[in-house]
Amino acid sequence: MLEISERKKEYDHHLFSFEIPTPFSIGTENAYLLLGDKLTLIDSGPKTEKAWKAFIYQLNENGFRIKDIEQIILTHQHVDHSGLLGMIKEYHPKVRIYTHPWTIPWVEKDPKFIQQKLIFFRELFSENGLSREQIQEIENFYSDLDQFMDPIKIDGILEDGMNLEGHLGWKVIHSPGHSLGHIVLYHEKRKILIAGDHIIGHTSAGAFVEPSIEQNEPRPQSVVAYQESLRDLRSLPLSRIYSGHGAVIDDPYEVIDNQLDRFERKKKQLEGFLVEGDFSVYELMKLTYPNRYYKHLALYFAEVIGHLDLLEIEGKVSTYKQGHIIKYHLEKSSSH
Numbered sequence: 001m002l003e004i005s006e007r008k009k010e011y012d013h014h015l016f017s018f019e020i021p022t023p024f025s026i027g028t029e030n031a032y033l034l035l036g037d038k039l040t041l042i043d044s045g046p047k048t049e050k051a052w053k054a055f056i057y058q059l060n061e062n063g064f065r066i067k068d069i070e071q072i073i074l075t076h077q078h079v080d081h082s083g084l085l086g087m088i089k090e091y092h093p094k095v096r097i098y099t100h101p102w103t104i105p106w107v108e109k110d111p112k113f114i115q116q117k118l119i120f121f122r123e124l125f126s127e128n129g130l131s132r133e134q135i136q137e138i139e140n141f142y143s144d145l146d147q148f149m150d151p152i153k154i155d156g157i158l159e160d161g162m163n164l165e166g167h168l169g170w171k172v173i174h175s176p177g178h179s180l181g182h183i184v185l186y187h188e189k190r191k192i193l194i195a196g197d198h199i200i201g202h203t204s205a206g207a208f209v210e211p212s213i214e215q216n217e218p219r220p221q222s223v224v225a226y227q228e229s230l231r232d233l234r235s236l237p238l239s240r241i242y243s244g245h246g247a248v249i250d251d252p253y254e255v256i257d258n259q260l261d262r263f264e265r266k267k268k269q270l271e272g273f274l275v276e277g278d279f280s281v282y283e284l285m286k287l288t289y290p291n292r293y294y295k296h297l298a299l300y301f302a303e304v305i306g307h308l309d310l311l312e313i314e315g316k317v318s319t320y321k322q323g324h325i326i327k328y329h330l331e332k333s334s335s336h
């Protein structure tokens with residue numbers, strides 16, 4: 001096995017990709033090891049024994065040990081990316097973990113934020129028509145997910161435009177949408193993007209609803225932010241995207257355009273329903289996904305409310321309250 005300092009010379013800017021199993025429907029997760037002046041791990045896998053074994057095996061197979069890793073970049077908080085970081089840090093306390101400031105309260109499991117989040121979601125789901133039982137179901141789903149990640153202590157922050165230390169030419173881009181604190185890594189000269197879940201080739205990652213980090217701020221509009229950050233990325237020179245799931249993307253613009261088209265199709269579909277009358281988010285979930293809305297309530301909720309946000313900022317829909325429930329109303333059937 002070559003010493004790490006020798007390997008740094010051998011592979012300037014080499015990217016190793018690891019495929020980590022997850023128990024989730026998305027399938028395996030991709031973690032990356034970037035070798036430059038530093039050895040940097042980007043994301044991990046969920047906290048499961050299978051994921052840990054796969055991670056260690058692939059690390060060793062490429063000639064590295066855990067203690068060779070100098071820093072870790074976390075693209076976003078979801079457990080399939082963050083789950084193993086606690087174990088890695090326990091094994092190798094010197095490793096430094098960096099992420100966007102908005103990701104920190106999620107992964108550090110800040111008790112104040114957790115409480116604030118709980119209240120935010122209860123109110124949001126209830127005023128958009130979900131029943132008490134359905135809200136409980138969502139809460140159970142998320143507390144089940146909790147087992148896949150221990151709290152992680154973050155050592156430093158990464159914000160939009162920062163250079164990635166130890167890797168000449170790599171920059172951090174804040175790309176909110178899939179999560180609000182989501183970051184990607186970009187190498188302009190080589191036109192390469194390490195995208196986390198911001199861009200996935202075979203599927204849409206979706207934009208989850210999140211409370212704002214500051215208390216009493218209005219609900220952030222995740223799909224609006226997602227569309228904006230995808231458009232921003234589309235304006236960059238890109239030849240290859242390494243995604244958080246699935247295969248390497250060699251047709252970046254096609255994949256981004258597919259996602260942007262998807263926003264348009266979803267908006268049209270919702271407009272079509274709203275021609276017939278005013279509806280709550282929950283009623284629109286049932287109309288849009290009649291056979292599966294109940295299978296993953298939080299996901300379909302995020303889809304519907306997020307695309308309604310897009311229609312609202314375009315001035316196509318407005319909202320009013322009927323009792324406790326928010327109803328959406330089509331302003332003018334613009335394109336119909």
Ligand SMILES: [Zn+2]
Nearest residue numbers: 076078178197
């Ligand atoms: Zn994710």
